[in-house]
Amino acid sequence: MCETCGCGEALNHFHPDHEHLHDHPHDHADHDHDGHFHGEHSHDGHTHFHPPPVRTVRVENDLLAFNHALAEANRLWLKRQHVYAINLISSPGSGKTLLLEKTLQRLQGRIATAVIVGDLQTDLDAQRLQGFGARVKQIETVNACHLDAERVSQVLPGVINEETRLLFIENVGNLVCPAAFDLGEAERVVLLSTPEGEDKPLKYPIPFRKASLVLVTKTDLIPHLTFQRDRCMEALRRVNPAASIIEMSALTGDGMDAWIRHLEQAIRQVG
Amino acid sequence: MHELSIALALVEQVRRIAEKESATRIVSIRLRVGALSGVDAEALSFCFPMAARESMAEGAQLIIDSEPLRWLCLACQQLFTLDNNQPDQLCPHCGAPDHHLTGSDDLILESVEMS
Numbered sequence: 001m002c003e004t005c006g007c008g009e010a011l012n013h014f015h016p017d018h019e020h021l022h023d024h025p026h027d028h029a030d031h032d033h034d035g036h037f038h039g040e041h042s043h044d045g046h047t048h049f050h051p052p053p054v055r056t057v058r059v060e061n062d063l064l065a066f067n068h069a070l071a072e073a074n075r076l077w078l079k080r081q082h083v084y085a086i087n088l089i090s091s092p093g094s095g096k097t098l099l100l101e102k103t104l105q106r107l108q109g110r111i112a113t114a115v116i117v118g119d120l121q122t123d124l125d126a127q128r129l130q131g132f133g134a135r136v137k138q139i140e141t142v143n144a145c146h147l148d149a150e151r152v153s154q155v156l157p158g159v160i161n162e163e164t165r166l167l168f169i170e171n172v173g174n175l176v177c178p179a180a181f182d183l184g185e186a187e188r189v190v191l192l193s194t195p196e197g198e199d200k201p202l203k204y205p206i207p208f209r210k211a212s213l214v215l216v217t218k219t220d221l222i223p224h225l226t227f228q229r230d231r232c233m234e235a236l237r238r239v240n241p242a243a244s245i246i247e248m249s250a251l252t253g254d255g256m257d258a259w260i261r262h263l264e265q266a267i268r269q270v271g
Numbered sequence: 272m273h274e275l276s277i278a279l280a281l282v283e284q285v286r287r288i289a290e291k292e293s294a295t296r297i298v299s300i301r302l303r304v305g306a307l308s309g310v311d312a313e314a315l316s317f318c319f320p321m322a323a324r325e326s327m328a329e330g331a332q333l334i335i336d337s338e339p340l341r342w343l344c345l346a347c348q349q350l351f352t353l354d355n356n357q358p359d360q361l362c363p364h365c366g367a368p369d370h371h372l373t374g375s376d377d378l379i380l381e382s383v384e385m386s
Contacts, residue, residue, distance in 0.1 A: 054298055054386040057288060063281055063302070063378045145273055177273040180309035180378070205340075205372050206309050239372045 067181055070149035074156060074184025078167065081160055083114075084263075084270045085167040087183050089207050090191035091200075092173030095217040095250055097125050099191070099259075100168055102250040104132035106260050111267060112163035116155055117170045118147040125170065135159050146177035149184055165267045175200075179207040187266065193218040194225055198232035201239045208239045213246065213262065220249040274314040277378070278322035285328050285383055294385035297323075299332040301382045305375030306340035338377065342370040 062068060078085050088096050100115060107113050113134040117125040118141055126138035137159040139151055152169060160167065169185060171178040190211040192200055195218060201208040208214060214236055222229070229247075236245060246262065248255025285297055304310050312335045319333045341350045346367030353360050361368055 052294065052386045054384060055292075056382050056384045057292055058382050059288060059380045061284060061380045063277060063284065063380050065284070066280060144276070148276075176309060180273065180376075206307050206376075209307055209372065210376075238370070241371055 064180065064182075067149045070153055071182035071184040074149055074153050075186070077153075077156065078160075078184060078186070079270065081162075081164065082270045083160055083164050083167050084187070084267045085169060085183075085185040086266075087169045087171060087178075087185035087188045088191065089171045089175070089178045089188065089211070090173060090193070091175050091196060094173070094191045094193035094196065096170050096173070096191055097128055099215070099217065099248075099250045100129055100170060101132070102253070102256060103168075103259070103263070104129060104134050106256065107166070107263070108133045111166050111263070112161075113166045113168070114159045114161075114164045115168045115170065116147075116152060116159055118151075118172045120144075120172065135161070135164070141172055145172060145174050146181050147171050147183060148181045152183045165270065166263060175204040175207050179210055186270070187212050189213045189215060191215045191217050192232070192236075194221050194227045194232075198228050199235055201232075201235040205239045208236060208243070211240065211243050213244045214240075215255075215259065216245060216247045218249060218251070219247050219254060220252045274310060275318040275322065277310055278315060278318040281319070281380065282322045282326050282328050284380060285331075286326060288383055289327055289385050292385060295327060296386050297328040297331040298384040298386060299334055300328065300380070300384075301334045301336065303336045303338065303377050303379040303381050305338045305377035307374040307376040308378040309376070310378055312337050336381070338375050340372065340374045343373045345369040345371065 075085075088100075090096055097117075104113060104115070115129055115134050115136045116139060117129065117136065118139045119125055120141055120143065123138040123140070126136045129136045137155045139147060139155060141147065141151070147169065169183055188211045190207050190213075192208075192214060194216065216232065221227075233245065236243060244262075246255050246258045248259060250256065281300065281302070285300055289295070289297060302315075304312055304315070316333055316335065320329075323329045323331060339352055341352055343350055344362035344364060344367055346369065347362060347365040349362065349364040350373065351363050351370075362370055
């Protein structure tokens, strides 16, 4: 019997939801209509195919749902371990690794700290960060332009131990892609180095928009640059009026106290 | 640069939805991409056919509804767009100089047309 209309008769008929004539009884076990794919059913002992209807399914799913779910899992795991995680995002060469060297020096013996470093290739950054008492793990992303929650979740258990209270995730140097990927961090910090120019937040608004703290780094270079501090502050305020700003130079130590205070306050949140 | 990973995630998500719906072919896919999502619609459209190759989404049409970057005037609370993102421009509604960047970071799979 035809499942569409229920007929068992040997006659020509037309099904409104598929556009071909059935000639019953006939032999069309391997017939070909118009090249589209047919759902199989049976008419009086012979088999033929109806085209599945085209339909639209409403979804409204976040495309990065997989990453977000893993990021939430990381965040929960870190919270249970009493670890405050910071995702550091900036252009390549803005001073993330020097900042971490100086930060680890200051925290050594006081706050147990771990670092995950993302780079396309080499473990040079991880080598630089050895010797300050922190557990350091390099992720080589090879061609990937950003870290994602899955990669971070794979290395978390190896880099965090019971004492760890603070985790820095030094993201791949890139102001575009890392902004889209939540890693499960408690806080996102973006670095803007003075040689990059004061209008960078306007040209690359997304990472600044999503940061709770912006570090304006390499302030010791300002005398050698055309960097206009007021315009920089104005650009940051326009893009993200809620972000805190610390102006600093990891090299000279200017502004480091404010940064360290920020970290000390932050880890109090996680007990 | 990360649009290929997004396109691969999209194809995988669409495949799972189609399987649940017992569909075998994807006709079109509609996305909503916010200006602050970090995704370039053109790059995503370029990557999509590669990500969809040899999947049931091969040959499917990708429709992207882009949501623009907007500025919110702090004086009159009106939203407006600026040509070339020039920050020194004045609000076209009231002429005030102070405005903040707004926009969504949505990256949403809205609907899938399948058969």
